[in-house]
Amino acid sequence: MDFDALLLARIQFAFTVTFHIIFPTFTIGLSAYIATLELLWLRSGREHYHLLARFWTKIFAVSFAMGVVSGIVLSYQFGTNWSRFSVIVGNVVSPLIGYEVLTAFFLEATFLGVMLFGWNRVPPWLHVMSTIIVAVGTAISAFWILAANSWMQTPAGYEMRDGIAIPVDWVSIIFNPSFPYRLAHMLTAAYLTTSFVVLAVGARYLLAGRHLEEARTMVRMGVGFAAIVAPLQVLIGDLHGLNTAKYQPIKVAAIEAHWDGSKPGDFYVFAWPNERTESNDFALSIPNAASLLITHDPNGLFPGLKSVPPSDRPPVPLVFFAFRLMILIGFSMLAAGWVGLWLWWRGRLFETRWFLWPAAHVWWSGFIAVIAGWIVTESGRQPWIAHGILRTADALSPVPAGSIALTLAMFILVYGIIFSMGIYYINRLIAAGPKGSAVKPPDRGTPTRPLSAAEEAGREVLGSQT
Amino acid sequence: MEWYLPVVWAVVIGIAVVMYVILDGFDLGIGILFPAFKEDRHRDQMVNTVAPFWDGNETWLVLGGGGLWVAFPQAYAVLMPAMYLPVIFMLLALVFRGVAFEFRWVARTSKVWWNRAFWLGSTLAAFFQGLILGGLVQGIEVANGEYAGGPFDWLTPFAIVCGLGVVAGYALLGATWLVMKTEGDVASRARRYAKLLIVVVLAFMAAVSLWTPLAVEHIRERWFTLQNLMFLWPVPLVTALLAWHGWRWLDSGEEFRPFFAAIGLFLLGYMGLAISWFPYLVPPSLTIWQAAAVPSTQVFLLIGVLLLLPLNLAYIGYVYWLFRGKVREGEGYH
Numbered sequence: 001m002d003f004d005a006l007l008l009a010r011i012q013f014a015f016t017v018t019f020h021i022i023f024p025t026f027t028i029g030l031s032a033y034i035a036t037l038e039l040l041w042l043r044s045g046r047e048h049y050h051l052l053a054r055f056w057t058k059i060f061a062v063s064f065a066m067g068v069v070s071g072i073v074l075s076y077q078f079g080t081n082w083s084r085f086s087v088i089v090g091n092v093v094s095p096l097i098g099y100e101v102l103t104a105f106f107l108e109a110t111f112l113g114v115m116l117f118g119w120n121r122v123p124p125w126l127h128v129m130s131t132i133i134v135a136v137g138t139a140i141s142a143f144w145i146l147a148a149n150s151w152m153q154t155p156a157g158y159e160m161r162d163g164i165a166i167p168v169d170w171v172s173i174i175f176n177p178s179f180p181y182r183l184a185h186m187l188t189a190a191y192l193t194t195s196f197v198v199l200a201v202g203a204r205y206l207l208a209g210r211h212l213e214e215a216r217t218m219v220r221m222g223v224g225f226a227a228i229v230a231p232l233q234v235l236i237g238d239l240h241g242l243n244t245a246k247y248q249p250i251k252v253a254a255i256e257a258h259w260d261g262s263k264p265g266d267f268y269v270f271a272w273p274n275e276r277t278e279s280n281d282f283a284l285s286i287p288n289a290a291s292l293l294i295t296h297d298p299n300g301l302f303p304g305l306k307s308v309p310p311s312d313r314p315p316v317p318l319v320f321f322a323f324r325l326m327i328l329i330g331f332s333m334l335a336a337g338w339v340g341l342w343l344w345w346r347g348r349l350f351e352t353r354w355f356l357w358p359a360a361h362v363w364w365s366g367f368i369a370v371i372a373g374w375i376v377t378e379s380g381r382q383p384w385i386a387h388g389i390l391r392t393a394d395a396l397s398p399v400p401a402g403s404i405a406l407t408l409a410m411f412i413l414v415y416g417i418i419f420s421m422g423i424y425y426i427n428r429l430i431a432a433g434p435k436g437s438a439v440k441p442p443d444r445g446t447p448t449r450p451l452s453a454a455e456e457a458g459r460e461v462l463g464s465q466t
Numbered sequence: 467m468e469w470y471l472p473v474v475w476a477v478v479i480g481i482a483v484v485m486y487v488i489l490d491g492f493d494l495g496i497g498i499l500f501p502a503f504k505e506d507r508h509r510d511q512m513v514n515t516v517a518p519f520w521d522g523n524e525t526w527l528v529l530g531g532g533g534l535w536v537a538f539p540q541a542y543a544v545l546m547p548a549m550y551l552p553v554i555f556m557l558l559a560l561v562f563r564g565v566a567f568e569f570r571w572v573a574r575t576s577k578v579w580w581n582r583a584f585w586l587g588s589t590l591a592a593f594f595q596g597l598i599l600g601g602l603v604q605g606i607e608v609a610n611g612e613y614a615g616g617p618f619d620w621l622t623p624f625a626i627v628c629g630l631g632v633v634a635g636y637a638l639l640g641a642t643w644l645v646m647k648t649e650g651d652v653a654s655r656a657r658r659y660a661k662l663l664i665v666v667v668l669a670f671m672a673a674v675s676l677w678t679p680l681a682v683e684h685i686r687e688r689w690f691t692l693q694n695l696m697f698l699w700p701v702p703l704v705t706a707l708l709a710w711h712g713w714r715w716l717d718s719g720e721e722f723r724p725f726f727a728a729i730g731l732f733l734l735g736y737m738g739l740a741i742s743w744f745p746y747l748v749p750p751s752l753t754i755w756q757a758a759a760v761p762s763t764q765v766f767l768l769i770g771v772l773l774l775l776p777l778n779l780a781y782i783g784y785v786y787w788l789f790r791g792k793v794r795e796g797e798g799y800h
């Protein structure tokens with residue numbers, strides 16, 4: 001087996017998919033947030049909800065376009081990088097991803113036009129409905145893609161015939177054991193991530209003393225949502241982990257850096273898992289806490305890494321640290337939500353700089369948690385690409401390492417240019433704020449082009465720069 | 467196995483590919499023609515004619531590629547590694563061009579660069595699509611159900627000619643589209659270019675048609691059996707006739723017909739390919755039945771496609787109707 005090609009193909013896939021997930025995370029959350037704003041506007045008739053909805057729609061348009069272009073690349077990579085994967089589990093996995101593409105294109109594309117360009121052309125209720133449909137559409141996309149991914153983690157409803165996985169029961173394929181948890185965890189992650197972006201933008205305006213009314217609304221909504229949903233996410237994450245312990249015990253052993261299954265597990269706050277000595281260096285741990293978390297019994301036993309040969313273990317340090325990063329961010333979000341709630345209750349939410357300043361600067365926290373979470377999930381699944389069915393090493397396309405290295409370099413270059421432009425552009429829109437042209441309906445825009453809704457505003461913003 | 471399911475899927479994917487080539491063809495063509503129109507106002511006008519459509523046009527590529535994966539995983543698993551570099555180059559060119567499309571409106575000082583990116587992205591995407599086609603026609607080396615060739619097998623003079631041919635063909639579609647959708651300077655210049663391009667495209671079609679049987683044995687065999695020859699001889703004749711009419715229509719000031727003549731040329735070329743190809747997906751080793759996914763997989767997604775394809779077609783029809791009529795200089799859609 002050509003190890004270099006394998007490693008490069010994995011890096012390439014990880015790079016493109018990590019870039020992609022940033023945008024869906026945001027669009028799933030943002031479309032729901034805009035729909036909420038519009039509903040509030042419809043019910044209360046207050047203009048600043050309308051202003052905010054339009055402001056965020058521009059930003060939504062840019063992110064959505066980035067999600068589309070990076071997603072198209074991904075769907076082809078299953079063939080270019082993982083052709084044996086396509087043959088061996090393609091019969092089961094591919095139609096699930098096929099449905100995500102169908103949903104995204106045929107549902108979102110239609111109503112997206114109304115959402116982005118219809119402000120002055122359709123009655124408000126129809127506009128609100130289109131936005132809701134777009135929000136539901138992104139969640140349905142997530143449903144399908146996560147069904148595919150979850151099946152790779154916890155396969156069900158298939159049988160092996162001549163070395164190829166054949167679908168037997170579509171319902172159990174889609175609703176495989178880890179799917180409900182993953183769907184709940186990922187959707188909540190998307191909403192939580194977005195609420196922290198909204199909070200950050202509101203806090204940024206408050207600190208700068210601009211757009212005060214809109215800023216207060218955003219800060220209130222961000223804090224309120226985080227205070228409720230962050231603890232919920234911790235709970236869902238815990239249940240998710242219990243489910244994983246049942247179906248992918250070695251992944252959990254890697255998460256906890258638990259080597260010896262004949263003893264109860266400690267929870268390592270910090271450690272350096274040493275794969276050579278099969279133990280943890282520099283360990284700082286809470287005795288028996290991992291057993292308590294996973295088996296609900298301080299003396300409970302769960303499988304350790306040593307129960308399988310090294311070739312069947314995931315990269316332990318990567319999984320271990322990525323998990324701790326996610327947890328750290330999760331509990332910080334919870335703390336931020338509750339502190340904000342307390343300040344709100346004391347009536348000091350909009351003046352407390354020591355709260356607003358950090359809040360304005362950690363808009364990226366959710367994205368990092370999402371990426372870290374996916375690293376736990378995907379690296380923790382190694383060495384399998386489809387758990388128990390196919391190893392990653394056996395899924396590789398017969399493509400030489402040189403080709404993969406070349407295209408990887410090109411991906412990094414092109415994505416680097418394009419996405420830094422996109423982020424720069426979003427930042428300019430935010431800096432301009434929900435006033436001026438950023439909220440005017442586009443007059444040159446056209447229904448099937450997400451970005452053109454943003455371009456009017458962008459030209460104004462950039463124009464004032466040059 | 468139900469013999470008809472793979473046929474249904476082959477038709478669905480075939481439709482997706484035709485739709486893609488025609489629809490994205492004309493908007494890639496606009497990009498290819500950029501260097502021939504130097505003034506910024508002309509370029510804006512050209513881009514405005516395709517603005518409402520291009521995103522939807524690219525949909526068909528995903529449907530074609532995704533459909534191939536779902537319905538014919540064996541073929542997908544052979545073709546993608548075989549065409550690894552050109553496929554990824556093409557995708558990157560499309561990404562670049564798609565973003566350049568939008569950024570060139572936003573940018574002020576860097577607009578020159580996004581114009582270049584738009585031209586280069588469009589041209590390279592077209593070129594690599596032709597190259598992939600040429601590579602397929604040449605045939606792909608398969609052993610044990612896997613691609614067995616090298617990373618540059620597709621890089622042959624024949625494939626390069628196919629690549630250039632597709633660039634010329636898309637440029638023709640783009641030029642005739644401009645004849646139909648614009649007025650003034652742009653329209654009259656597009657008309658001149660279109661006439662030139664018809665000749666160029668015809669030359670490429672002739673070259674590829676003559677070269678193919680010489681280079682590819684199994685196609686030679688198929689073409690030159692007597693009963694097939696009976697079927698095939700009208701194809702070049704009809705092609706020549708259509709090209710001649712296209713030229714005449716351009717000369718006599720027709721506005722719509724040249725575009726449809728250009729589409730006709732593409733359809734004829736496509737038919738020629740289909741006749742030489744069917745029922746192979748990866749010539750000369752995998753037929754659509756050998757490459758097919760199990761029926762339950764094919765049926766499962768087919769349900770979704772059959773429900774949503776008509777909806778999408780209706781929506782596309784609606785968008786084209788909404789944005790009918792000509793685009794004048796300095797004018798977008800209001």
Ligand code: HDD
Nearest residue numbers: 017024064067068071072074075104105138141142145186
């Ligand atoms: C949790 C959600 C999620 C996850 C894990 C993924 N995606 Fe995605 N994807 C979306 C959620 C999403 C979305 C929110 O539905 C997008 C973003 C913008 C869009 O159009 O839909 C999207 C777009 C999108 C598109 C473009 C469709 C369009 O043009 O509308 C493709 C082809 C893919 N994705 C494919 C993939 C693949 C192959 C993935 C895995 C490896 C993947 N996505 C992970």
Ligand code: HEM
Nearest residue numbers: 182185189234237238241244327330366369370373374377
């Ligand atoms: C602090 C509480 C949290 C716990 C206990 C937790 C637990 C987990 C576990 C065990 C997994 C791996 C599941 C598997 O691979 O089978 C996971 C994955 C993931 N986590 Fe968390 N998580 C928490 C917080 C968060 C937060 C705050 C976010 C993002 C805002 C997040 C986003 C994700 C994502 C995107 C994945 C990958 C998708 C998935 O498998 O669900 N998590 N989480």
Ligand code: HEM
Nearest residue numbers: 010013014017018021145148149371374375378379385392
């Ligand atoms: C969108 C969020 C996702 C992120 C950030 C993500 C992240 C990653 C990472 C980091 C790897 C490399 C793992 C390693 O080699 O150690 C990987 C591999 C992979 N993932 Fe994901 N993943 C995501 C979603 C998905 C989904 C939804 C699917 C399938 C439906 C998927 C399929 C794969 C495949 C096929 C590989 C390559 C083989 C492998 O290394 O296992 N991923 N992903």
